[in-house]
Amino acid sequence: MSRLLDVENLRVIFHTYRGTIKALNGIRLWLNEEERLGIVGETGCGKSVSALSVMRLIEAPGEIIDGQILFEGNDILKLSEEEMDRHIRGKRMSMIFQEPISALNPVFKIGFQIAEAIAHRKDISIGDAYKLVPESLEMVGLDWKRSIDLYPHELSGGMAQRAMIAMALAIKPKLLIADEPTSALDVTIQAQILQLLDELVKIGKNAVILITHDLGVASEFCDRITVMYAGNVIEISNSEEIFDEPLHPYTKGLISSIPIIGASRELTGIPGSVPDLVSPPSGCRFHPRCDFCFDRCRMEPPALSEILPGHFVACHLYSDGVKEG
Numbered sequence: 001m002s003r004l005l006d007v008e009n010l011r012v013i014f015h016t017y018r019g020t021i022k023a024l025n026g027i028r029l030w031l032n033e034e035e036r037l038g039i040v041g042e043t044g045c046g047k048s049v050s051a052l053s054v055m056r057l058i059e060a061p062g063e064i065i066d067g068q069i070l071f072e073g074n075d076i077l078k079l080s081e082e083e084m085d086r087h088i089r090g091k092r093m094s095m096i097f098q099e100p101i102s103a104l105n106p107v108f109k110i111g112f113q114i115a116e117a118i119a120h121r122k123d124i125s126i127g128d129a130y131k132l133v134p135e136s137l138e139m140v141g142l143d144w145k146r147s148i149d150l151y152p153h154e155l156s157g158g159m160a161q162r163a164m165i166a167m168a169l170a171i172k173p174k175l176l177i178a179d180e181p182t183s184a185l186d187v188t189i190q191a192q193i194l195q196l197l198d199e200l201v202k203i204g205k206n207a208v209i210l211i212t213h214d215l216g217v218a219s220e221f222c223d224r225i226t227v228m229y230a231g232n233v234i235e236i237s238n239s240e241e242i243f244d245e246p247l248h249p250y251t252k253g254l255i256s257s258i259p260i261i262g263a264s265r266e267l268t269g270i271p272g273s274v275p276d277l278v279s280p281p282s283g284c285r286f287h288p289r290c291d292f293c294f295d296r297c298r299m300e301p302p303a304l305s306e307i308l309p310g311h312f313v314a315c316h317l318y319s320d321g322v323k324e325g
């Protein structure tokens, strides 16, 4: 399967009155066509900033200061804003957000908003695009006659997320980025929305990046998992192996905080908290919270290396390969 996305050494900072937040510290991500990648980690670890960077939606006070984002072989960081808008964003890739109601435009009916997305994608008139809206709404389980003329504030959270999904998938993207798509919804609706996404992604054969706090949800939905901590990618593995053989002490902590594997719950089980990214810890950013920390961890940032086939970890414990036991 061919490579769709390749992110190398991506560095993003935010200029704030407190100082410079080093939000992404040279991360690496990749995704093949039709593959589903989960990005997990505690709040503030850089999941959303990674997604927004791929969409080229980082705005001041944020700045991408280094790295490469190859999408279908083109470095999108080198494209002009117009090229990005005309050829990539909303055409080849689209995104759904945590708060669907605030992500929709409050002053337009959802039928019109979906028509606009389709018109942009297909370079057709809004009138022609409008004719395709009923199919898009029905595809996400919304009765089109009842929903096409509603404004975002007239939708429930679940309906609004369905409308967002209709908009995002109406353009038939190669890559769908879903940033915590269910965390603002109640539990029964969460399961329905994930199931809907699962079905539609199978039909559309698009690749997905799913951002979530929930390792259980990520491993059920995704082929591969990237674990982030404090602006770094610290482990990458396929979804089964990350549970069967987690390597990084942080990933082990995330897993031990899930009482039943596969159960959906907020990750809370690691003592301490994510560091302030204005002045992150020296060496490995996880070292102050790590039970296995030794001198080298305080001094030298560990590189991400492939320790088992397809299984990468950034941890000095594995500098000489995987230890038994």
Ligand SMILES: Nc1ncnc2c1ncn2[C@@H]1O[C@H](COP(=O)(O)OP(=O)(O)OP(=O)(O)O)[C@@H](O)[C@H]1O
Residues within 6 Å of the ligand: 014, 016, 021, 023, 041, 042, 043, 044, 045, 046, 047, 048, 049, 050, 061, 062, 213, 277
């Ligand atoms: N607009 C902004 N201005 C200043 N700092 C920002 C901004 N957006 C993100 N950051 C900082 O970048 C870092 C990474 O944030 P990010 O939103 O990517 O985390 P996250 O893992 O998605 O967290 P969450 O799960 O809470 O959404 C954090 O330290 C955050 O405070």
